[in-house]
Amino acid sequence: MKHLMSGNEAIARGIYEAGIKVASAYPGTPSTEILENAVKYKDSVYCEWAPNEKVALEVAYGACIGGSRSICTMKLVGLNVAADPMFTAAYNGVRGAFVIVSADDPGHHSSQNEQDNRNYARHAKIPCIEPADSQECKDFVKAACEISEQFDTPVLFRTTTRVNHSMSLVEFGERVEIQAPPYVKDAQKFVCVPAFVEGKHNKVVQRMKDLAEYGATSPLNSVEMNGSAVGVVASGAAYQYAKEVFPEDTSFLKLGLTYPLPVALVKDFASKVDKLYVIEEGDGFLELEIKAAGIECVGKELTGEVGELNPQLVAERVLGTVFPTKTVPVKPVGRPPALCPGCPHRGFFYTVSGKKDYIISGDIGCYGLGSTAPLSAIDAVVCMGGSFTMGMGMAKSFMMEGYTDKKIFAILGDSTFFHNGITGATEIVYNKGNVIPVILDNSITAMTGHQENPSTGFTLQGDVANAVKIEKVMEALGYQNIIIVDPNDLKAMKKAVEDAAASEVPACIITRRPCVLLKRLNLKFGKCVVDVDKCISCKKCLKVGCPAVAIRDGKSWIDRNQCVGCTVCAQVCPVGAIEKEGE
Amino acid sequence: MSKVTSILLSGVGGQGAVLISKILTNGFVGAGYDVKQSENHGMSQRGGCVTTQVRFGDKVYGPLFGKGQADIMIALERMEAVRCADMLKPDAVVIVNDYRQDSSLTASGLAEYPEGCVEAMQENFNTVVLNAEEIATSLGNIRCANVVLLGAACAACKELNQSGIDWESVIAATVPPKHKELNIQAFRAGMAAAAQ
């Protein structure tokens, strides 16, 4: 029987079938569902959320030194965080298999850039595997483990959003059970000191040559000869698009092991066709390797390197095929995402929005939506954990330039605090930054769909955990004025901001209220209602940027289907026209 | 290449496109077709547009299709029908829910919700219009509006009603037992509405 499943569900199944014993990850779209599904097999596979991707990669690597097959998963930008140990693990090699999943995001559906992490394979000198559908997602995990052990190397398993999130049919297999032999110390292999580097690097260079040769006969790469006029080299989802739109007499070289390029195989294929196309998403990664091998081909000049491909785009850009469409004469209005009704982040943003003297150094999480109108409260965002430290840099710049009129608040959430925020909070007290760290604690990792984190009190496997208290961490670092506030109480929120700004000693703010979507709390919601006779149409309530609040017939109006009765709009109303029902 | 049918579901986060695509894919898988499905996850929970693509045939390659490729569209909201109009083949069949859900821009008065969405679709495509929320409410539960729309699609599209699939039993096997009756009634009401 075949199962219709997403690539992420299939990778999870692959983790189980491949006999992997340890899986660690930090959530991030489009990779998150891999471990959310792998945890179904927790009797066979230990699964955890790590505080960040570097930790996840190191835990998985340690497990492989322990002898187990192991895996870590992350989104594209997560591999930047985890890159350091990966590069040296590439020199040391493995004991059990060690697989690193990087879920790239062409089309930036939910990411801050479109980086193509196949470049990391070349940079770190490790093999790269790219599945093209859910069946391959499952099967290639096992293949990746075998390659890792045969060639003594970490393996980069590169997917894209479309492969992670689209569903296709999968046939299951059995789990292979592998018992790691008892641990034996091998310092020569696993201790990276300069004295061992040269020998290790030589081995790595030879390994990549061996892998390029292996690629010619690997079942991950396959040739389909259908004609001699046109040949296509393709990988991942792009293979599917090309297969769909190129004429039937087109020959294909489908690459599943994309790095190192199996040069002999590509040369042979190229010699059998008159014209060679390379169809790939992201950078012209294969194209560059193929051209460097002296093989003529056409790729990115036609397909483009920005955004996501689909069959129509490949047909149009490469074959010049036109798909007729009709234009309708009505222009739709955009639906920009906004903070949810009742989101506890709203109170903070409303309090600081429009204040010219405040600078808000932002971060990645639901609170990124504090940058959208009408709150428009954020000055800069770059990466997870970047807010505290960017704020610090701004403060030092203003100090050196002699500007004293701005107050800097640097914001991040509870998950981001543990990911990378603690180091920034340390930096601010250590180097005496004129910055107020603000932790918007909604008791969950919300943006990526509610994963546990070190402060929630639960683990991925559903066990009770020691909930790390953010205020205790801040206290230990040296913050002397720690203000904990309910952000839905706008008066208290305003006072917290002003008190922190005026503080003579290192101060920080923790806004604390759980995400309204958090199911385990069984939150009971009320509704706010407008008394239209009292409403003076001043539209102040619209300033909170709540999707449930609108203007109808010139008066304030609250959508009962969306309102959860947080009362933030009611607190803003100057004439008391909005009230919570039953109060 | 054998024929592949491409279906586009468009709406707003939380409208229940997920259930429609689940019923469709369960039906196609059960009938032995190759099936691929893709949805735009992203930030849909926060009020954005959501599209889901379902494709079936003897052999389906792309999990995704582009502009001018959809044979069928089920639009759960009328402005979303217009937004996705360029995804349709000129001879596509369109099911439009005559229902308005404001965006944060139209709700706050920063932009006007456009007039004439339904008419624009009718002028350009083979279009079936119904108010699924009204029909669902008359059946006692507004939440089955999605299955009403699916019923209309199954009545109006030959790819769905000549596929040899018994949609009512697929629905019965897909939804929780306690919602089975309601959803089958919703499906029938949608079929009847499309036949008018």
Ligand SMILES: Cc1ncc(C[n+]2csc(CCOP(=O)(O)OP(=O)(O)O)c2C)c(N)n1
């Ligand atoms: C390096 C990196 N890893 C993961 C992500 C994906 N990601 C974006 S926001 C977020 C979680 C933020 O959680 P939290 O700080 O608790 O804020 P919330 O969304 O709950 O407000 C994650 C995991 C990312 N953008 N970058």
